[in-house]
Amino acid sequence: MSKKEHTNTIANRLTTAHDNIQFAIQKAEKSATKVKLMAVSKTKPIEQVREAYEYGQRIFGENYAQELHQKYLQSRDLTDIEWHFIGPIQSNKTKIIAESADWVDSVDREKVAIRLNSHAEALGKTLNILLQVNISESTSKSGILLSEVNQLADSINTLEHLSLRGLMAIPDVYDDKQKLIQEFNAMHTCFLELQHQYPSVDTLSLGMSQDMDIAISCGSTMVRIGTAIFGNRN
Numbered sequence: 200m201s202k203k204e205h206t207n208t209i210a211n212r213l214t215t216a217h218d219n220i221q222f223a224i225q226k227a228e229k230s231a232t233k234v235k236l237m238a239v240s241k242t243k244p245i246e247q248v249r250e251a252y253e254y255g256q257r258i259f260g261e262n263y264a265q266e267l268h269q270k271y272l273q274s275r276d277l278t279d280i281e282w283h284f285i286g287p288i289q290s291n292k293t294k295i296i297a298e299s300a301d302w303v304d305s306v307d308r309e310k311v312a313i314r315l316n317s318h319a320e321a322l323g324k325t326l327n328i329l330l331q332v333n334i335s336e337s338t339s340k341s342g343i344l345l346s347e348v349n350q351l352a353d354s355i356n357t358l359e360h361l362s363l364r365g366l367m368a369i370p371d372v373y374d375d376k377q378k379l380i381q382e383f384n385a386m387h388t389c390f391l392e393l394q395h396q397y398p399s400v401d402t403l404s405l406g407m408s409q410d411m412d413i414a415i416s417c418g419s420t421m422v423r424i425g426t427a428i429f430g431n432r433n
């Protein structure tokens with residue numbers, strides 16, 4: 200077992216997560232040289248976000264619009280905190296998402312992109328955007344197909360207050376390693392093509408606790424970790 204274990208505080212868990220990321224980078228052949236860590240703070244109180252921030256964590260993810268908004272308002276004094284919205288987007292929530300988030304990582308419809316753009320314009324800000332891909336082509340997951348990426352990227356590129364930064368995916372199953380590798384590699388290929396077309400593209404958000412090593416070995420530039428930093432959700 201080469202993964203280190205520390206005792207149970209947020210600071211120690213963050214250290215462990217960074218160690219695990221470094222270990223996966225060293226072990227992999229074609230990984231990115233730098234992989235960012237998103238701390239997924241859903242259901243956790245703002246005090247725990249602040250504790251992680253105090254220990255150097257800057258990127259946080261939330262997947263309920265109302266909860267993101269609340270935590271955004273409670274952390275406005277932390278000027279370099281970076282909030283990502285990673286949940287399904289309802290049209291009637293685009294306004295509070297645009298207000299609260301720096302990044303929206305789950306964009307999968309032109310209609311939502313257009314709404315986010317006009318809210319961002321009104322707020323005088325630019326939102327960083329990831330397209331969510333339904334990589335397992337599962338009917339229960341949100342996201343577009345890989346074959347639809349170019350079309351949605353093109354339309355986002357015309358919206359002045361959105362900056363296209365890359366792709367995000369949540370796979371369906373974690374127990375079939377070969378299938379995961381195949382899906383992550385397909386994402387990576389699509390990411391490189393997109394980057395070739397749009398120089399602003401620099402982020403491939405793949406991998407959670409269970410599949411972080413595989414995601415990093417397939418070229419992920421950002422992993423999303425919740426429980427392993429903040430503990431179990433009730």
Ligand SMILES: *Cc1c(COP(=O)(O)O)cnc(C)c1O
Nearest residue numbers: 239262285407408423424425426
């Ligand atoms: C909750 C969530 C995570 C983190 O999951 P954990 O099991 O808590 O590590 C990552 N990505 C997304 C999209 C999530 O909703």
